Amino acid sequence: GQQLNQSPQSMFIQEGEDVSMNCTSSSIFNTWLWYKQDPGEGPVLLIALYKAGELTSNGRLTAQFGITRKDSFLNISASIPSDVGIYFCAGRLNAGNNRKLIWGLGTSLAVNP
Amino acid sequence: DADVTQTPRNRITKTGKRIMLECSQTKGHDRMYWYRQDPGLGLRLIYYSFDVKDINKGEISDGYSVSRQAQAKFSLSLESAIPNQTALYFCATSDSHQPQHFGDGTRLSIL
Numbered sequence: 001g002q003q004l005n006q007s008p009q010s011m012f013i014q015e016g017e018d019v020s021m022n023c024t025s026s027s028i029f030n031t032w033l034w035y036k037q038d039p040g041e042g043p044v045l046l047i048a049l050y051k052a053g054e055l056t057s058n059g060r061l062t063a064q065f066g067i068t069r070k071d072s073f074l075n076i077s078a079s080i081p082s083d084v085g086i087y088f089c090a091g092r093l094n095a096g097n098n099r100k101l102i103w104g105l106g107t108s109l110a111v112n113p
Numbered sequence: 114d115a116d117v118t119q120t121p122r123n124r125i126t127k128t129g130k131r132i133m134l135e136c137s138q139t140k141g142h143d144r145m146y147w148y149r150q151d152p153g154l155g156l157r158l159i160y161y162s163f164d165v166k167d168i169n170k171g172e173i174s175d176g177y178s179v180s181r182q183a184q185a186k187f188s189l190s191l192e193s194a195i196p197n198q199t200a201l202y203f204c205a206t207s208d209s210h211q212p213q214h215f216g217d218g219t220r221l222s223i224l
Contacts (some may be wrong), residue, residue: 033212042117042215045157069208088155090213099163100146100171101213103154 006089006104013079014112021107022073023089025111031092032065032072033101038085045089047074069094116140119204119215125222126194134189134219137202145183145187146205146213147179156203162187194223 006023006046013019022110023032031050035043047058051074056063063074076083089104133142136145145197146161150172160179168179176198178190191198199222203212 040215045212048212103156
């Protein structure tokens with residue numbers, strides 16, 4: 001089935017560093033979503049993007065909907081220990097079966113205090 | 114109170130047993146979903162429902178069934194559990210305006 005390529009698969013950084021992760025697809029999407037999952041909990045929505053080129057911030061997080069509509073990135077500035085978790089991108093196709101989300105495999109983030 | 118409640122939160126059972134995982138929501142969403150999460154494989158969709166009379170297979174529906182008893186309730190059943198169904202299971206809800214909102218998961222172990 002359809003897949004998103006999410007990278008990197010994992011990251012280990014020092015507290016205070018900036019983080020960047022991205023998702024790409026060979027198909028055009030009309031929605032990009034970024035979620036974070038803390039250990040033992042369900043994913044929580046961080047940012048939703050609905051227009052090509054859209055750049056949206058949520059505190060230290062910034063995400064963009066790529067102009068080609070085939071990619072999106074998430075940046076975290078000045079990381080802190082509570083940023084630890086798994087970050088997932090998800091998108092909705094522009095055509096075909098767009099009733100369900102297509103998910104990336106996640107980026108696991110570890111932050112060294 | 115949680116908007117999306119999954120029960121049980123943890124379950125250990127034996128091969129061959131029938132298991133039902135329950136999901137209820139107070140968000141008023143019409144769409145509900147069941148996902149399975151395995152390490153390194155992300156979230157995989159098992160079944161989804163866009164209203165009470167609508168049931169759709171996801172990418173890994175074999176070995177599972179669902180029931181949408183009411184708009185607020187969506188249950189997942191394993192008719193005869195097998196060890197490779199050991200995983201973390203998530204229920205999610207959404208509507209036409211809101212992205213998916215997840216419960217806290219059910220950790221299922223099949224021995």
